[in-house]
Structures are given as structure tokens and as C-alpha cells.
Amino acid sequence: MKTKKLLARLAGFLSADQTAQREELKSIRKVLKKLKAKERDLTARLEQTPPGDEHEEIAQKLQVIYAQRRKGVERVRELKGRTQNPSPS
Amino acid sequence: MIRFWRQAPLPLLLLILGYGFWVSPDFKEIAAGVALFLFGMLSLEKGFKAFTGGTLEQVLRASTNRLWKSIAFGITSTTLMQSSTLVSLVTISFVSAEMITLAAGIGVIMGANLGTTTGAWLIAGLGLRVDIAGYAMPALVVGVILLLQRSKVLQGIGYLALGVGFLFLGIHYMKEGFEAFQGAFDLSGYVIPGILGVLLYTGIGMLITVIMQSSHATLLVIITALATGQISYDSALALAIGANLGSAITTAIGGMTANLGGKRLAIAHVLFNVMTATVAIVFIGQMAWAVDHLGALIGLADDEYLLKLALFHTLFNLLGVILLAPFTGVLERALIKYVNPAPKSREKPLYLYPGALETPATAISALRKEVGHLYDNAHDLIAHGVSLRRSVIDSDQSLADAVKNTRRIIPLDVDDVYEAKIKSLHSDIIAFISEIQGRELSQQSVEQLYDLQQASRDIVEAVKATKHLQKNLSRHGLSANPLIRERYDVIRLQIARVLREIRQLRTQDPETVTRLSLDAIKLSVQKSGRSFTADLNELIRGRRLSSSIATSMMNDENYAFEICSNLIEASHALLLPPTRAEQSAEGQLALNEQDIARMAGGNSNPRTRTHTDENEKTAG
Secondary structure, three states: OOHHHHHHHHHHHHOHHHHHHHHHHHHHHHHHHHHHHHHHHHHHHHHHOOOOHHHHHHHHHHHHHHHHHHHHHHHHHHHHHHHHOOOOO | OHHHHHHOOHHHHHHHHHHHHHHOHHHHHHHHHHHHHHHHHHHHHHHHHOOOOOHHHHHHHHOOOOHHHHHHHHHHHHHHHOOHHHHHHHHHHHHHOOOOOHHHHHHHHHHHHHHOHHHHHHHHHHHOOOOHHHHHHHHHHHHHHHHOOOOHHHHHHHHHHHHHHHHHHHHHHHHHHHHHHHHHOOHHHHOOOHHHHHHHHHHHHHHHHHHHOOHHHHHHHHHHHHHOOOOOHHHHHHHHHHHHHHHHHHHHHHHHOOOHHHHHHHHHHHHHHHHHHHHHHHOHHHHHHHHHHHHHHOOOOOOOHHHHHHHHHHHHHHHHHHHHHHHHHHHHHHHHHHOOOOOOOOOOOOOOOHHHHHOHHHHHHHHHHHHHHHHHHHHHHHHHHOOOOHHHHHOOOOHHHHHHOOOOOOOOOHHHHHHHHHHHHHHHHHHHHHHHHOOOOOHHHHHHHHHHHHHHHHHHHHHHHHHHHHHHHHHHOOOOOHHHHHHHHHHHHHHHHHHHHHHHHHHOOOOOOOOOHHHHHHHHHHHHHHHHHHHHHHHHHOOOOOHHHHHHHHHHHHHHHHHHHHHHHHHHHHOOOOOHHHHHHHHHHOOOHHHHHHHOOOOOOOOOOOOHHHHHOOOO
């Protein structure tokens, strides 16, 4: 194994907190990706649906996805800030 | 194994054993050897179970995605555990919980049959040459010391060491017993020549295995009897074939208590072993010839019958695998096509059976499926409760039109259906959960159990609310007064939408679905409730509706809210993402009650669920 790899492993081992944060970041990104796909699908459906109850339902679903994604993006920013500038412990 | 002994006529067995102990001290020694051997296997089983609950499951899933991997896994695990029965039964529980496919299960069973042959080599090669009891003693001492430790892992290793120790000690006693037995009674005088003898000894081998519930123990008996000249080499070959058949019967008994997947696998096991045995019996002469030649090739002397027997055992099992492996896919398809569930009412649990309790992962997986089954029953009942057919909910048809065009209320005795399809299943789920709780569980498993128990309760609450709603719905749902009819249509439409949305989420690919979609349903329910109340208040203010019918409507809207909220909560537990990290990520992105209340257009005070029984007092 190369020295670089070994050092990376050691660093990961020593900063368990950061590893957990990276894991969290990865999971949130995965969920955000799912939401993005759903958003695209709903936007396409919204364009094809005439105004009415169904149109309103889809718009409402999109509104929820925006709110959820906003939460997710904020959390990602927060975590990114932390992993780049780890607070002294 | 334990189940068999419970069902066996125990007094008769004890009587026979007692007589045997009284008549022959050698018999006593042989019986003690078998008992120690079986106890050793129980200890091994217990030891390996200490390591399940995560690791074993993960390894199993990764090791069974290809046929060759399944076979290799079966060989390795059986070689390590020295019990094909245990591997087969655990595999049945995994197939039943749909954690691995039927084809993968068949592969593991084939591998287990091959893996079990290593036992014959171990006993024949080592057990009867070396003073095996000498190795047993340290294993027993170390085992007991480890058993007294607090760490579960050390205790598990302790059970494994004890298992090995007792296995060795069992072999030793059997050997001693047979050696002494030899002088008193010579079985070799009863050799029956020809095919009749082969069939007879195959039957005897099968019987011994079924009684002892272990082909390993039977092989031990065969090998020690052969070593002491009690039986001839030819009879030993037939007995070994019988031992193989007997082990399939043991698994079949275990498989019969499993669900459909488990039954199919048990049938595959029996088919495989019967086929292998038939080939071995038909070609026993040719096989013996092949063993002689192969034995000579690997340097076995002509009179080394013990190792030749082990070679025969390996050879005929290998032949079975080679013959059947290419047809695994065909066998799987045939089993799925021809082995179908007996028609039974839906209220019986489909996934809960004792075998599912083997490991926490299978138990929780089975439980999740069963709660899903309960949800499906509730889905049908609630759909009928709002006078819509299930096919309408499941289709793409406009729900608004379906509700508007309803011409009759579907007659439904909710109490009856509740008793038959919901309550009994809910009770079975609760009983199963208490069974699991009696075992050792990780924190994550405890949380999952709690969520599933809560989901089951939520479903029951939704059904209870349906009962109250349905009473008024049948009275006013198709009212001639358009104002009343329209309000009830709104209630019915809301419930139907929730049923459809959840159904769609549950049938989507788990890779693309997220529980976050439930937030939009929650918002829709909140919005609909608010608009309903605002509408109703306006009608009351304008004196267009009597206050008594308006009160009934308010109660009914509350029941509808209960039904929807409980269904949403229940599906939250059913739509679990694959990893814990994703669960937590979804939790962080999910909208809380205040967010939803704000988005619904009101203040941030959320509307919460009330218990159905509290509403009962005010029901209109």
C-alpha cells in the first residue's frame, strides 16, 4: 500500500467525527439527487397538466420538494464548512 | 431438531434406551457418544448464532449472487459449522424472508451437501486414528473459561470450543463402544447381498439420520462400525447414501413450518438428495470402482475402507451437484410454477413463522413484510369504507370523477372485516414482536421493532376510524342535498388520494422512492382539512346547513384526518431506506409539523392526531 493511502487511512482513523460527517454528507447528497429527479419528473408533468385540481396537487408537491431541498442544501453547506475548517477539539 | 424430539413419543424412547443401558454397557457407551456428539453440534450452533445479527447476513447476501458463489458458500459454511442441517435451515429462513433468491438457496443447499462430506474425511481421517479425546479436553476447558466471560464474542467462541470438544469426545466414546461391542455381537454376519441389501441399508441409514437429526452423527456411526468390522464396506456405502437422504428429511421437516419460499427450497433439497441417491444406488458398482481407482491415484491402500467411504461420500455428492447445477434455473422456475400456496384467507400471517426468528435480520424483514400485508388488508377495507373499489384506487382513473359518480354505498360490516382481517393479524404481529424481543438485539433492531409495532397500531387505528366514518357515510354519503353530498365527497376523495399516493410509493423501486414524498401527502391532508372547516363554517354562518349535520361532518372530517395521518405514519415505517445513514439524512430533510402547518396556510400550530376512542364519545 502506498504511503499516501496509509496516511489517508490513519487520518480517517484519527478523525472519526469527520468521517461521520463525510458519511452524512454523502447520504444527504444521495437523497438530494433522488429529490432532484422527482422534481424534474413533476415539473414535466406540471407543464402537461391543464389548470385544475391535479395541477394544484403537482405544484404543491413541488413546493414541498423545494422546501426539503433547501433544508438539504443548507445542511450540506454547513457540513462542507465544517469538514474544510474543522473546529479545534 | 428440538421440535422433533418434542413430538417424538418420548416415554417410548426412554424405555428403549433404558432397556439398552440395562442389557449392554457397550450400548451405553455408544449412546453416550452419540449424545455428546449431538450436544457438541448444539453448542456449535449456539456459538455461530452469537456471530449472526449483521455480519452473517451481509456475508450471505454478498456470497449468493451467482450460482457458483452460492455453492462455494454452502461448502465453506457447512465445512466450518459441520452441520448441513443448520446451514440448510438457516438458508430456508433467508429464502423465506426473501433475503436471497430461491436459485441462490438451491445453490447453498447443493454446496452444503458437498460441505458435509468434509465431516466424513474428518472422522475417517483423523477421528479414528488420533487419540481425539486428548484434543477434546483442552477444548472443553478453554470453552468453559470463555463461556464465563462477559463479552458476547468470547462467549460465542467459548460455545464453538465446547462444540468441538464435545464432538471429539463423542467420537471417542462411540469408537470405544463399538470396539467393545464387536466382541459381543457381529453385525457383519447379517450382510444381505445384491440390490435388496443396498436398499435395506439405505433405508436404515435414512432412519438413523431422521432419529438422530444429523447425517454427521450417522456417518460417525457408519465409520466407527466399519472400522471395527461390524458392517461390510458395501453396506457402509449404502448406509452413507441413506444418511444423505435422511438429512433431506430433517430439512423438509424444518421447511414445512416455513412459508412458501421455504417450502419450495425444502422440496428442492429433497428432490436433489433423492436424485443423487437414486444415481448412487443405480451406479453403486461403478461408483465403487471409481472410488477404488481414484483412491489408488491419491495413494489410498486397498483396505483403507474408512477413507474410501469418505471418498465415496464426496464423489456421489459431487456427482449430484454436477448433474443438477446446470438445471438450477429450470428447477427454480418449475418450483415457482407448481408449488403454489393453498388458497387461504388473507388474515393468516404470510411471513411470520418460527424459522424467521433464526436471526434478527430475518425476523425484522419478515415482520416488515407482514405489517405490509396488514396494511394491504387495511387498504382494501378503507377503500370499501369510502365506497370505492380497490381497482379504482389502483388505476390511473380520476378519483374525483369516481367519487362524484358513486351511485351506491358499498355495504360493509367493518366490525366483521376488522375481526377477521385486521385484529387477528395485528395480534399475530404483536405476538411475533414479543418473541423477537426475548432475544438479543442491537439498538438499531430495537428501534426498527418499535417502529413496526407502532406502524401496526397506526393501521389498526386507521381502521377503527373508518368504522366510525363509514356509519355516517352510509347515512349521508349519497344525500339528496347537494351541499351535504359535496362535503362527504371531499372527505372520500381525500382518503382515496392518500390510499393511491401511498400505494404508488409502495410499488415504486425502493432505489428511487423516498419517505420525504410523504410530506407532500401530509401537506395535502392539512390543506384539505383547513379548507373543509372554513367551508363548513361559512355554510353554518349562512344557515345553509343545520348545526347537527354540521357537527357530524366535523367529526367525520376528523375521522378522515385520523385515517390519513395513521396511514401516512404506518407507511413511514414500511418505506424504510436501505441504510441507517440515509434514514438519518431523510430525517434531516423532512419537514416538521410546524413547517407543514405553515405551508398549509395557517399559523404554525400543527393539527395532531387524536385517539379514535376519544372521538367515539362525540361521534354524531
